[in-house]
Amino acid sequence: MRLGDFILEESIIGELKAATKREVLAEMVQSIVEAGCLEADAAGSVVEALMRREEIGTTGIGHGVAIPHAKHREVRRLLGAYAHSSAGVNYDSLDGQPVKSVFLILWPDGVIGPHLEAIAQVSRVLKSGNFLDRLKGASDKREIVGLFSATDKETQS
Amino acid sequence: MSVCSVELPIDGQAALHLRPFQEIAERAAQFQATVTISRGSKTGDAKSIFDMMELAAQKGPVTLEADGVDANRAIRTLSRIIRKAVRKALKEERDAQRGRDRGAV
Numbered sequence: 634m635r636l637g638d639f640i641l642e643e644s645i646i647g648e649l650k651a652a653t654k655r656e657v658l659a660e661m662v663q664s665i666v667e668a669g670c671l672e673a674d675a676a677g678s679v680v681e682a683l684m685r686r687e688e689i690g691t692t693g694i695g696h697g698v699a700i701p702h703a704k705h706r707e708v709r710r711l712l713g714a715y716a717h718s719s720a721g722v723n724y725d726s727l728d729g730q731p732v733k734s735v736f737l738i739l740w741p742d743g744v745i746g747p748h749l750e751a752i753a754q755v756s757r758v759l760k761s762g763n764f765l766d767r768l769k770g771a772s773d774k775r776e777i778v779g780l781f782s783a784t785d786k787e788t789q790s
Numbered sequence: 791m792s793v794c795s796v797e798l799p800i801d802g803q804a805a806l807h808l809r810p811f812q813e814i815a816e817r818a819a820q821f822q823a824t825v826t827i828s829r830g831s832k833t834g835d836a837k838s839i840f841d842m843m844e845l846a847a848q849k850g851p852v853t854l855e856a857d858g859v860d861a862n863r864a865i866r867t868l869s870r871i872i873r874k875a876v877r878k879a880l881k882e883e884r885d886a887q888r889g890r891d892r893g894a895v
Contacts, residue, residue: 690809694839700808727812727839745882749846752808756843 634750635785636713636758639738643668644714645781647774649735654724658683658701661714661737671739675707679739693726697769700755702738702748711747712739715781719772733769758784794861796869798852800876810875811842817867823858825868836868 644664651657658680665671671679682703686692693699714737721731736755740747759765764784771777818825818836825836830848834841852872856864 690812692808694808694812694843696840700843702808727816746847749807753844753847756840756846760840760844 634754636754636781637785639711639751640713640715640736640781641665641668641670642778644670644712645774645777646714646716647772647777649716649718649722651718652722654687654722655680655684657699657716657718657722657724657732657735658737661701661716661735664714664716665712665739670709670712672707675705679703679705679707683737687725691725691727693724693732695726695728695730696759696765697721697726697730697733698759698765699724699726699732699735700738700752701735702740702752704740704742704744704748706742708739708741710741711751713737713751715777717768717772717777734765754788757788761788792859792861793855793857794865795853795855796865798854798869798872798876800851807875807879808843808846810871811846812839813871813875814868815839815842817871818864821856821858821860821864821867823856823861823864825854825856825861825864827868828853828855 646664649657649660651660662676662679666673666676682705683701686703692701716735718733721733724732726732738748738751761784768780771780814836815838826833827836827845829845829852830850832845832848834845854865854868
């Protein structure tokens with residue numbers, strides 16, 4: 634699986650306006666609505682599902698990265714969004730560091746597993762060379778798309 | 791120094807999720823021993839959350855190997871976390887299957 638298989642290009646945000654975890658999730662879910670992949674009236678409920686997952690344990694895994702994820706009945710297929718924050722967002726991360734790179738993953742309720750492939754690919758690219766440093770410094774959408782595309786090619790096994 | 795390893799047979803195709811990987815990485819970091827986890831075609835450093843996440847989509851038995859003064863304790867602790875996570879994953883699979891059988895999307 635490649636990042637390009639689930640991250641919607643329309644849902645790549647170069648610079649988040651959000652300043653809190655909930656606002657980050659809402660802004661990213663809204664980008665999926667605007668990409669035409671989620672009904673607008675489902676957005677609030679999807680954000681709540683993501684927040685419920687955060688309450689079980691933060692998805693701020695450290696190193697400035699968060700991978701919020703949730704299943705939802707209104708989601709029709711594996712979907713992803715990416716957002717960057719230059720200032721960093723307080724995300725209750727495992728290492729206490731602000732989050733600059735957020736990979737959001739959604740998948741249909743009743744389906745086990747598709748997000749695990751997505752998470753595995755995210756971890757593969759994050760480990761790849763200096764990709765994470767470059768990603769955390771990238772606030773231009775075209776630059777981020779280019780980084781995803783290049784690293785997808787490098788990490789395909 | 792001591793070296794210790796264990797293979798945990800896992801029923802079905804149970805996948806390990808992000809939550810147990812976070813717990814494994816946090817707990818593994820508390821031991822002096824180096825600890826590696828292998829599943830399917832992947833092997834990773836149990837103290838690295840990125841390595842652990844890369845195992846997310848792998849199937850089959852999990853092998854834990856530890857090398858260091860507290861290797862035995864590390865293996866016991868991490869085995870317990872993995873067994874608990876597998877039980878939970880299998881329950882989620884069964885619940886999801888029941889949902890599909892009822893015609894849920």
